[in-house]
Amino acid sequence: MTASRSIVIERRLAYPPDRVWRALTEGALIAQWLMANDFRAEVGHRFTFKAKPMGDWDGTVQCEVLACELHRLLRYSWVGGVASNQTYGSRLDSTVTFTLTPVEGGTHLKMEHAGFRSPQNDAAYDAMGSGWGRIAQGIERVLATL
Known part of the structure; x- marks a missing residue:
C-alpha cells in the first residue's frame, strides 16, 4: 500500500472572510499569488493552471x-505531471482545500494539499x-491591495 501525505498551511489573516474569498476565487487575483488560470468558483468547473x-x-x-x-470552503482537484518524470513533474493526482473561519479581527485560513x-x-x-x-505570503500581499 502506498502512503499518502498532505501539506497543511494555516494563517491568521487580518482581513474578513469575504475579502480572503475574493483572493482565492477571482482568476486575476489567483494569478498574482499562484499561476495563470481560467478558474471559476462553480462546482464542476474544469480549469487549468500553467506552471x-x-x-x-x-x-x-x-x-x-x-x-x-x-466565504467558507473551496476544494479542487489538482492533477499534473507525467509518469516518465521520476522527480519534480512526476504524476500527481491530489486535492487542494481552503477552509476559511471567521475569527476576531479577521480570518483563519487553512490550506491542505492532500x-x-x-x-x-x-x-x-x-x-x-x-x-x-511562500504562496500563503503571496495571498497576504494580494489581500493588502484589495
Whole structure:
C-alpha cells in the first residue's frame, strides 16, 4: 500500500472572510499569488493552471472545482505531471482545500494539499511544502491591495 501525505498551511489573516474569498476565487487575483488560470468558483468547473514545464511535463495542472461554499470552503482537484518524470513533474493526482473561519479581527485560513504518494511524489512534496508557504505570503500581499 502506498502512503499518502498532505501539506497543511494555516494563517491568521487580518482581513474578513469575504475579502480572503475574493483572493482565492477571482482568476486575476489567483494569478498574482499562484499561476495563470481560467478558474471559476462553480462546482464542476474544469480549469487549468500553467506552471514551468519540467522534463516531459508541459507544466499544465488540470483541476476541477469539487466543493465551493461561499466565504467558507473551496476544494479542487489538482492533477499534473507525467509518469516518465521520476522527480519534480512526476504524476500527481491530489486535492487542494481552503477552509476559511471567521475569527476576531479577521480570518483563519487553512490550506491542505492532500494526496502526495510516497515515493513517487516525494520530490513534489518537498518542493511544494516550502512553495505553499511562500504562496500563503503571496495571498497576504494580494489581500493588502484589495
